[in-house]
Amino acid sequence: MGGDHGAVEVVPGALAYARAHPEDTILLVGDEAVLAGFLADRPANVRTVHASQVVEMHEHPAIALREKKDATILVAMDLVRKGEADAVVTAGHTGAGMAAAVLRLGRLRGVDRPALAVQMVGTENPFVLLDIGANPDSTPENLAQYARMGAIFSERVLGVDRPRVALLSIGEEKGKGDARIARATELLDATDLNFIGNVEGKDLTQFSADVVVCDAVLGNVVIKFFEGLSGYIFDLLKAEFAGSIRGRLAYLLMRPGIRRIRTVFDYEVVGGSPLLGVRGSVIITHGRAKRRMIEHAVRVGATTARERVPERIAEALGAAARNAGPETAGEASTPEAGV
């Protein structure tokens, strides 16, 4: 029900995934009366789970989750907690999604703080940037954990072999930056990760690393600036195209190319942002996600669950977590995604 478009885009996106993946089951969580309107030709592997309430985009997450006990996001998280689903995918309120995950699923053992990661556009493959907003005031130890979690996601979900891990900082020289970055560099140097030191802001479009780690304030500013700046440049272009006959003619010629570029930006950057470090596979996609992006986010969620990313994080970060790993990350070969 969530996101800027609600069921109108979320349901068709989920159905598209379901049709392409008959081995998986999709659970649509929401008002069944509303959902029914979009399910005229539902595939056999799509079910609905009723939830009567929705956290609206303007609401304060903590308050909304306290007051709306039957909110879709809570019902979906509970499906994962009870082992009835393997992953949650949401286009709804990001803060509510993160809060509901921590509230209902909890942190993995050994993880001090979850981190929200994003797949970001680059000159080659997308890379993983985290934390983009789960928790500010991270410590060097937090950053080192983010690096480990991001590397597992990169390896297992994006298929990168020995992902290059870097810290986002002010200079390329290893350890350069502030005190937090200097200390995180020491911690990461002592791990078996493929840690390559710092990347700078200009490297973010150069595919210089597969996993880029930073504090939430930095990551959040980067990702929102990315959206703002790319949108701004496309707006300037649009004005030039629309502003003259020459421009309108040029646009007719260039339309496929412009579309290709826009798609790269819309799709990769926000296609599926995993909340790493909680006991389950949770994908938070963009509020403005349309069906294609929703389908992509469901795929990321299914892969995250199938590849047992949460369990691998628990194994890597807490020896004690092995026996208490997330129920979601069992041997199931048919992830069920609560959208």
Add this chain to the structure above:
Amino acid sequence: MGGDHGAVEVVPGALAYARAHPEDTILLVGDEAVLAGFLADRPANVRTVHASQVVEMHEHPAIALREKKDATILVAMDLVRKGEADAVVTAGHTGAGMAAAVLRLGRLRGVDRPALAVQMVGTENPFVLLDIGANPDSTPENLAQYARMGAIFSERVLGVDRPRVALLSIGEEKGKGDARIARATELLDATDLNFIGNVEGKDLTQFSADVVVCDAVLGNVVIKFFEGLSGYIFDLLKAEFAGSIRGRLAYLLMRPGIRRIRTVFDYEVVGGSPLLGVRGSVIITHGRAKRRMIEHAVRVGATTARERVPERIAEALGAAARNAGPETAGEASTPEAGV
């Protein structure tokens, strides 16, 4: 002599300013034998000051400044220190420029740390972003000082009346972000500045504030990401234009428009970055600055000196600084810029 292009671009840019501003005097600091080659038709208000050495872009600033006592950047700073020039403009090594300024001019009284500011592109006028790289590990008190310095620059040099000052953070809600931002919010709320709270990454192209304040790591990542991302988008466009006959035709039609957009980006973002908080007017422009950007940077330097920005910062930040203000910020109506 500095920057990617050296005297080839720096001298013509400075001469263009000199011709347009006969009331000001330009001092060109560098190897006089080299400079002579570019001064065939020098205006009467242009002089040269010999310096035999240059800090190269790859050198470590502290080491280079220790070993090259006759480096152009040191000679230029000394001209300001001795009252023989009113502003320094450099396209050379940014780190060396900042270090030389602190070394030879010193901090203004009441200023704990200088900050490097940049004028950044926006949907309307450029706004001021600082610190973009002078000093990481800023305290809330440092951020509050940056806000004051940036507001003075915005008001005096960019002509903004009661500039809106904001902190760059993770959410729009006032005080939201990390502990440093929360405390800086309290400090700024207690000032008479026109403090409007937070701006987010997406607001950076929306002209939501006139002065945007952040720690050096964040500011540096933003400004370098800005360059990297805008360059990346233009590269994608170029590839689309070049990749087909339709594209090449479209490019012919759109060339003036594309140029206009590129100019906005090249020019405004890096036209003239003041190092605020030192005892003198110091403008550090981009290494890749060409003559038009150099001319703009000289103009920013002259205005900064003429408007007595350093002295006003000292007045605002340290009562004791009034009598010990920078010599450069006297009553002089004819700034001399050491380029």
